[in-house]
Amino acid sequence: DVKVTQSSRYLVKRTGEKVFLECVQDMDHENMFWYRQDPGLGLRLIYFSYDVKMKEKGDIPEGYSVSREKKERFSLILESASTNQTSMYLCASRTGALTYYGYTFGSGTRLTVV
Amino acid sequence: SQQGEEDPQALSIQEGENATMNCSYKTSINNLQWYRQNSGRGLVHLILIRSNEREKHSGRLRVTLDTSKKSSSLLITASRAADTASYFCATDAPQGAQKLVFGQGTRLTINP
Numbered sequence: 257d258v259k260v261t262q263s264s265r266y267l268v269k270r271t272g273e274k275v276f277l278e279c280v281q282d283m284d285h286e287n288m289f290w291y292r293q294d295p296g297l298g299l300r301l302i303y304f305s306y307d308v309k310m311k312e313k314g315d316i317p318e319g320y321s322v323s324r325e326k327k328e329r330f331s332l333i334l335e336s337a338s339t340n341q342t343s344m345y346l347c348a349s350r351t352g353a354l355t356y357y358g359y360t361f362g363s364g365t366r367l368t369v370v
Numbered sequence: 371s372q373q374g375e376e377d378p379q380a381l382s383i384q385e386g387e388n389a390t391m392n393c394s395y396k397t398s399i400n401n402l403q404w405y406r407q408n409s410g411r412g413l414v415h416l417i418l419i420r421s422n423e424r425e426k427h428s429g430r431l432r433v434t435l436d437t438s439k440k441s442s443s444l445l446i447t448a449s450r451a452a453d454t455a456s457y458f459c460a461t462d463a464p465q466g467a468q469k470l471v472f473g474q475g476t477r478l479t480i481n482p
Binding site: 260289291296297298301304314344346348356357358359360362363364366 | 403405410411412413414415418458469470471472473474475
């Protein structure tokens with residue numbers, strides 16, 4: 257089975273800190289995604305990547321950046337954490353065309369910014 | 371913007387009963403997918419139905435798709451306590467972009 261691993265289940269960071277959320281997948285998937293999930297707002301796409309060194313903005317990219325230096329790793333960066341970035345962050349990966357395959361999600365990172 | 375919307379937002383039934391959740395969407399799609407999320411965890415892919423399919427089965431799951439009404443339903447038969455979770459529908463974004471847009475989910479509770 258494909259495995260998507262997010263480095264931390266829970267994180268507590270201070271306002272203004274630079275925060276790195278790491279995501280690694282082990283099945284050579286081309287496509288990787290970062291979502292955040294908030295009560296009442298559902299899942300919202302932050303950034304995604306179709307290939308190494310390639311990135312595309314999602315619906316809410318402000319305050320975030322990403323890095324994909326290797327195919328298996330997709331990092332989400334909060335340049336200067338703010339309290340409104342307290343959320344559950346979900347990484348996902350997918351191979352092939354969307355028409356035929358679903359996403360594999362990691363277990364999520366619950367980030368609290370204080 | 372939201373593409374899929376689930377109904378109801380919450381559903382509570384007795385173990386052994388069937389659970390039906392509905393999803394409506396706004397624009398044409400290539401496929402529609404259903405996911406399950408246990409509390410505080412990531413989402414798990416359940417089933418994918420393509421726009422040219424009308425019904426699909428997987429174990430105790432049955433998914434229907436009506437593209438004329440822009441709606442889908444997920445039926446879980448003979449529910450179990452372990453089915454307690456949130457269920458999300460997801461569609462490919464408008465203009466065929468290779469990404470999914472998720473609804474806000476249905477919270478399903480199975481009472482023993």
